[in-house]
Amino acid sequence: EKMQELCKDMPGVSVEFDGHVPHIGVVKTGCQGICELGPLMRIEPLHYQYVKVQMDDCEEIFKRTVLNKEPVERLFYKKGEDSFPTPDDIPFIAKQTRITLENCGRFDAESLDEYIASGGYNALSKAIFDMSPRDVIEEVDKSGLRGRGGGGFPTGKKWKQVAAHTDVKEHYVVCNGDEGDPGAFMDGSVMEGDPYRLIEGMTIAAYAVNAQDGYIYVRAEYPLSVERLTHAIAQAEEKGLLGDNILGTDFCFHMHINRGAGAFVCGEGSALTASIEGDRGMPRVKPPRTVDQGLWAKPTVLNNVETFANVPGIVMKGADWFRTIGTEGSPGTKTFSITGSIENTGLIEVPMGTTLREMIYDIGGGIKGGGEFKAVQIGGPSGGCLTAEHLDVGLDFDSVKKYDAIMGSGGLVVMDENTCMVEVARFFMSFTQRESCGKCVPCREGTKRMLEILERIVDGKGVIEDLDTLEELAAMVKNMALCGLGKSAPLPVISTLKTFRNEYEEHILDHK
Numbered sequence: 001e002k003m004q005e006l007c008k009d010m011p012g013v014s015v016e017f018d019g020h021v022p023h024i025g026v027v028k029t030g031c032q033g034i035c036e037l038g039p040l041m042r043i044e045p046l047h048y049q050y051v052k053v054q055m056d057d058c059e060e061i062f063k064r065t066v067l068n069k070e071p072v073e074r075l076f077y078k079k080g081e082d083s084f085p086t087p088d089d090i091p092f093i094a095k096q097t098r099i100t101l102e103n104c105g106r107f108d109a110e111s112l113d114e115y116i117a118s119g120g121y122n123a124l125s126k127a128i129f130d131m132s133p134r135d136v137i138e139e140v141d142k143s144g145l146r147g148r149g150g151g152g153f154p155t156g157k158k159w160k161q162v163a164a165h166t167d168v169k170e171h172y173v174v175c176n177g178d179e180g181d182p183g184a185f186m187d188g189s190v191m192e193g194d195p196y197r198l199i200e201g202m203t204i205a206a207y208a209v210n211a212q213d214g215y216i217y218v219r220a221e222y223p224l225s226v227e228r229l230t231h232a233i234a235q236a237e238e239k240g241l242l243g244d245n246i247l248g249t250d251f252c253f254h255m256h257i258n259r260g261a262g263a264f265v266c267g268e269g270s271a272l273t274a275s276i277e278g279d280r281g282m283p284r285v286k287p288p289r290t291v292d293q294g295l296w297a298k299p300t301v302l303n304n305v306e307t308f309a310n311v312p313g314i315v316m317k318g319a320d321w322f323r324t325i326g327t328e329g330s331p332g333t334k335t336f337s338i339t340g341s342i343e344n345t346g347l348i349e350v351p352m353g354t355t356l357r358e359m360i361y362d363i364g365g366g367i368k369g370g371g372e373f374k375a376v377q378i379g380g381p382s383g384g385c386l387t388a389e390h391l392d393v394g395l396d397f398d399s400v401k402k403y404d405a406i407m408g409s410g411g412l413v414v415m416d417e418n419t420c421m422v423e424v425a426r427f428f429m430s431f432t433q434r435e436s437c438g439k440c441v442p443c444r445e446g447t448k449r450m451l452e453i454l455e456r457i458v459d460g461k462g463v464i465e466d467l468d469t470l471e472e473l474a475a476m477v478k479n480m481a482l483c484g485l486g487k488s489a490p491l492p493v494i495s496t497l498k499t500f501r502n503e504y505e506e507h508i509l510d511h512k
């Protein structure tokens, strides 16, 4: 706002850049991912990336850089020998492979023209004019894209199952933008930073499965996502890219936004569709599956933001291109939010199969203050802990499962040697217990009993037999809970008990 004010206060200023006289102004982008170095400011077309910009710096930036093309040395990440690093020279960015985050932080998140100028909507045009719906599904299937919301179910297979319901007229496409994991902000960053990519991906999905309506279910705490998506939908409708007769054809697709109300369980598919229908967001017994009877009991494609954001690239560049990135079983990239005891917290996108060591040390800059790595919580509150012995394991959907963890939507909370793992397990259990919808007994009662025991142990009032009870309860909840929230709620306890049992014992025995 300060920069905007400065630009406005100097009307008639024209500065020549390489023979052009550009418009001088301020553009609000989405998240660039480097939280630790914010507030950030890019100066284009000079490719200057200023970091940790303060209000007092604005006047100097305007006078020296905007008007005279001079660098403000102290605001660069690190000055090189004879040059200043561009945004892509910062190791945090340079070591990533960005597909879904490609435009985030680079473009005006409210300009459809900018999205189109960068190749946006070419994929939709290709799908509609050069491919049949079946071709699109085949390409997505061939790419091996798996749902990025956590389950890793093959996206092409899901679309095929919905498209197969040719006897039902109404089909729906629903996007899960509920992202409720503490510390996770990947999907929010795509919705805020590049809403057009998500909308294009959903529109391609609608074309493929013959859906007429689409819904984006946005987390209650993401007002900017709602604002930018609303704006992007209106612009797309105006340009004939959404709504009736898309690109002059008889393909019609209308999009709607639903705001969540802050319930973590609404990230579960059947609870999410119930919430859109206006009912209480509670999971139901499956089958019927969402692909057969989802929203309003009609065949429904339900994917998360990141999954849809991958679709335009796959349609445009092809399944073979997508398969050159990532691993055989999990092609493509994965976005992660890295938080906790790490030097560079932020948002990253890396090929599937990237090791924790690369993420934490090469991109994340290592443990805060040079500390020692102890563990990372992966997959949100109901994920699991990976430890030093897993630092060199390539992470993908299948590899993490072997260690009693899940990929989840991609939240990584890094912990150093000073972290008490029993406290970590208690913290995550208190979260899932609070968010349990209460519909089924194993989750409603089981998580409560587990939390009571964990609190007792943390308070120094536990007994050694509690550990066996915890294990029994964890197995019971994991096997008998109705939905994914309950089934995965005990994972932090299971994985910490397995690797850090000594810490549980110390809590108990030290207070004897």
Ligand code: SF4
Pocket: 265, 282, 283, 435, 436, 437, 438, 439, 440, 441, 443, 444, 481, 482, 483, 484, 485, 486, 487
């Ligand atoms: Fe509700 Fe938990 Fe049962 Fe899921 S597992 S339906 S959240 S009580």
